[in-house]
Amino acid sequence: MNQLIEKERKHRRTRTYEESFQRLIPSGGYRSPNPYLMEDVLLSIVLKKPVLLKGPSGSGKTKLAESISNYFQQPMQSVNCSVDLDVESLLGYKTVVQENGQTLIDFVEGPVVEAMKKGHILYIDEINMAKAETLPILHSVLDHRRTLTNPFTGEVIFAHEDFNVIAAINEGYIGTTPMNEALKNRFISFSVAYISGDVLKELWQENFPNGKQEVTNVMLHLAEDLKTQVEQGLLSEEAASIRSLLDATELAQYIPIERAINYAIAEKLADRNEKELVMELANTWVK
Numbered sequence: 001m002n003q004l005i006e007k008e009r010k011h012r013r014t015r016t017y018e019e020s021f022q023r024l025i026p027s028g029g030y031r032s033p034n035p036y037l038m039e040d041v042l043l044s045i046v047l048k049k050p051v052l053l054k055g056p057s058g059s060g061k062t063k064l065a066e067s068i069s070n071y072f073q074q075p076m077q078s079v080n081c082s083v084d085l086d087v088e089s090l091l092g093y094k095t096v097v098q099e100n101g102q103t104l105i106d107f108v109e110g111p112v113v114e115a116m117k118k119g120h121i122l123y124i125d126e127i128n129m130a131k132a133e134t135l136p137i138l139h140s141v142l143d144h145r146r147t148l149t150n151p152f153t154g155e156v157i158f159a160h161e162d163f164n165v166i167a168a169i170n171e172g173y174i175g176t177t178p179m180n181e182a183l184k185n186r187f188i189s190f191s192v193a194y195i196s197g198d199v200l201k202e203l204w205q206e207n208f209p210n211g212k213q214e215v216t217n218v219m220l221h222l223a224e225d226l227k228t229q230v231e232q233g234l235l236s237e238e239a240a241s242i243r244s245l246l247d248a249t250e251l252a253q254y255i256p257i258e259r260a261i262n263y264a265i266a267e268k269l270a271d272r273n274e275k276e277l278v279m280e281l282a283n284t285w286v287k
């Protein structure tokens with residue numbers, strides 16, 4: 001691993017967190033589809049660049065962010081974007097509190113403010129689901145300024161040196177809007193593809209060390225077939241989702257493999273021909 005990354009890891013791992021934040025340090029386990037993706041993302045984090053992970057559902061974007069947070073043993077605060085996401089859900093809100101018989105106005109800090117002040121990793125999921133007018137508040141957080149003027153309190157917040165932002169998007173999905181150029185421009189972008197080949201095999205060995213060998217064999221073959229059909233445009237991208245394949249494998253430890261594949265993979269596809277194609281491919285491997 002790059003020396004710069006190692007040095008930063010040592011530094012960040014010396015930090016301690018109170019118990020409520022320790023629970024926000026997730027487990028790792030992301031497997032890089034090529035030898036450099038994980039390292040390049042880590043480097044961008046060390047250089048304090050906001051990271052954008054682009055990829056289809058179940059490709060490991062969240063797992064990758066969690067693994068970064070685990071690598072540095074640093075808490076990860078998450079924000080899930082939707083059209084209802086407003087500035088309050090990002091920054092926090094004012095509330096009334098009673099103290100010694102007096103009524104006071106307090107500010108409850110949201111995930112962005114807390115992560116900035118405490119030096120956590122901020123994970124913004126489905127960032128292209130948010131309304132275009134909500135996110136510009138983050139522009140100064142995401143560029144070289146690393147600051148924010150809280151519009152509710154007037155406080156100027158300077159980001160802790162270990163604060164980082166990782167955002168994720170599924171491009172072109174229903175309900176998403178193309179990311180605003182100025183927002184996108186602030187990120188270093190990475191495509192996160194479904195893993196395959198030996199990397200996939202290792203993931204199965206790790207997840208199902210005592211699983212049925214026949215099930216693993218079928219799933220690994222099916223995974224490669226699905227990927228090929230996706231590349232040829234015969235199946236929609238999510239047909240090859242690693243999440244669905246893992247789910248199918250888990251179910252198939254208890255029920256017949258075809259049924260597991262049907263529930264976890266085929267049934268999720270909208271198109272009847274696609275469903276049939278998945279089951280045909282599965283049947284070529286099931287003995």
Ligand SMILES: Nc1ncnc2c1ncn2[C@@H]1O[C@H](COP(=O)(O)OP(=O)(O)OP(=O)(O)O)[C@@H](O)[C@H]1O
Nearest residue numbers: 029030031056057058059060061062063195242243
């Ligand atoms: N490269 C990978 N290494 C390790 N685990 C992976 C990888 N790809 C997918 N997975 C596993 O597949 C499942 C789905 O991954 P994850 O939730 O990270 O996907 P995602 O890209 O965030 O999907 P979505 O866009 O739907 O949120 C998890 O159980 C995750 O551990």
Ligand SMILES: [Mg+2]
Nearest residue numbers: 061062125168
């Ligand atoms: Mg995710």
